Amino acid sequence: PLLALRVVNLLQERNLLPLGPVTPPTPCLPQDLQKINCHPEVFRSTLTSIPQTQSLLNKAKLPLGLLLHPFKDLSQLPVVTSSTIVRCRSCRTYINPFVTFLDQRRWKCNLCYRVNDVPEEFMYNPVSRSYGEPHKRPEVQNATLEFIAPSEYMLRPPQPAVYLIVLDVSHNAVETGYLDVVCQSLLENINALPGDSRTKIGFITFDSTIHFYNLQEGLSQPQMLIVSDIEDIFLPTPDSLLVNLNECKELVQDLLRSLPQMFGKTMETQCALGPALQAAFKLLSATGGRVSVFQTQLPSLGVGALKSREDPNQRASAKDIQHLSPATDFYKKLALDCSGQQVAVDLFLLSSQYCDLASLGCISRYSAGSVYYYPSYHQQHNPAGVECFQKDLKRYLTRKIGFEAVMRIRCSKGLSIHTFHGNFFVRSTDLLSLPNVNPDAGFAVQMSIEENLVDMQSVSFQAALLYTSSKGERRIRVHTMCLPVVNSLSDIFAGADVQAITCLLASMAVDRSVTASLSDARDAMTNASIDSLTSFRTSVLTIQQPGLLAPACLRLFPLYILALLKQKAFRTGTSTRLDDRVFAMCQLKYQPLAYVMLMIHPALYRVDDLTDEGALNVSERTIPQPRVQQLSVEKLSRDGAFLMDAGSVIYLWIGRNCNPNFLTQVLGLPNYAAVPLNMNMLPELDTAESQRTRVFVGWLREQRPFFPILHVIRDESPLKASFLQNMIEDRTESALSYYEFLLHIQQQVSK
């Protein structure tokens, strides 16, 4: 804590970035509690020391909220099968490591402080085969664990895994060549789809009419049924449109092999997405499940048809951006219908023109689906995009999935949650309805302090996710986090988590841009940094010094705010396509914290002089750990090569006078002039430098569930502009440099 409050003059200290990744602050709890506290990758708070009163929180001018990644893929997850799941009688909190045992037989809930009895079965510990030590049971030793839920937790028998693939087969779509990739990927991964013997699968294709496929066992080949009445869509046959995967596997494989050819010569240009979605809903409403929609153009026919709202002349507008909110409530209504029947819709948008993602995205946002966006997807013109799509599709089809889920986030008495961010439907005051839950979704909530937290040393938060696994088991994943309560402003600042604050502000800014205006959101973000630094200066600093003073834990705050202002979602004055902007906004709200931070502030490394010094040793590989550099062209040296990791894309910039050793040993090219304009792969050469570079890039890629494309950039590369746009510390025609931004803040703070 003392180190966190070390005063930094931002105007003087230039090297603020740590050598490696930014680590989250550790809450000031006693050692034994902190050891079992929830891992920050799963559950994180913007302030690791909770203020005692709302007025104290208001004085700090920092947002209070939680960021969670509850369904993250975990390497170690204790699973408890118990006949009784011990919960508090009044608030229904699950027993967790932070309860207090009054004696052997009674425990006090850490959220509502009610005293409960310990049930007889709980006194016996199956792990250590001992009696009389309830506090040694796994439920009380682990902050993250999973229960197998008994039948009281089921509204209906657990549903099987049901997958429906909805494909756009208009001329435009077939021309991009995505159909080959999707069918090929499904064929390859058909045995890896999560599920059991009851798994069902179905297909719908659409252009100006809707096509269903009868895959009944016993047919010699799949039978296509066309419904052309799109005003009043109906299912042509009552069953066998959704079939058991194991029983009808050959038919499904036949269909996947023949689909690309079936529509290879189509001349249909219209697209009836709305009716197709209605058909999908009708098909799945009895069981629930997942719908994967692949769309390549603006829906033009039937209900839910959209008009092109984007004005290309307004892309570089320095003032407000219009049309960030949906144009129609059709997709939202349908998403709510789907949510009610436990159907989630995932949207894959592969188009080169405006598709009104602001309206289409609603179908995924409220049904707990995810949105994937591949602008300018084309099999010939954009081969790197094709590889990205293939890898993302593989992950999408094979990753863990939970069905008919609900999540509830509880907090200690005195705190209350008022706003939720993420893809779900808020069904009641704190119950989130998630028809599908996947390991790549992140959520955020904002809290307020309703009653003063007097006499409390610490408060706890619990997120409980009840879901049906793909094997039909009902499970509850519980995460519990405990944080200390403080009542001085300096302690609050000492516990501030700058990355969590930035992510929460980004979600709040997205909401503000849609409900009010983009310029409002931008002003609010700038004011957040000004207000918090002013508060620090007036209330915490004892000696007034000149310059812009910030506590060490918040030293990166103005940098991150500037990065957000220059982010595709919020920038003005630079030409940004509306769909790109809306997708960036969706990603800011949907992605878990680690990837949002990479999106906002990419990591820049120098890679032409990689050494094994300070390298990580992971499973017999030596992974070099180069130092993270500041995002400024000042740091780009002409005789070096630099790698920028921006989350979903990786840029490798080669300097004009780059070390020829690097060019030959890593890129396999004789000189700079030979570097092609579109290079996306590092050749596998037998040199130590090539090995190191490839291991490093591979390590970066492994850590995330989506596949970042590698782009090699040289002076005339078409992507050079996107690479330079990430240099947030530099001045551009429409935005301030980092130093100028600091001066602006200092001016406002000193007023």
Place this chain on the structure above:
Amino acid sequence: MEAAVFILSLVDCCALIFLAVYFIITLSDLECDYINARACCSKLNRWVVPELVGQALATVLMLVSLHWFVFLLNLPVATWNMYRVWKVPMGNMGVFDPTEIHNRGQLKSHMKESMIKLGFHLLCFFIYLYSMILALIND
């Protein structure tokens, strides 16, 4: 003539009181989880325009019968109702949107709004009653 105007306004005001009470009951049902957000919002959205018409009718009646003070009293509420309907973004399902009612503390603000309207309509009720009795006596 006077009496007729006030009798009409009184009846209109009664209807608005019942409507405000209906809104409050439905919203508190939602708070206690007796109904779900979609049902609640569709019920309430149905009555937004009738409430608007009722309030506008009362305002116009007062204007036409040249009772300036009461007209000016009713005008802010009528304009607020119209503004509320006009401000709904295109992607929303009406003034009460089920995706936003639990998010962003909208439930509390709608409840407060309905309570204030109830208090206002009760005040108006007594004003119209008094004026009607006065008008009937003077006739």
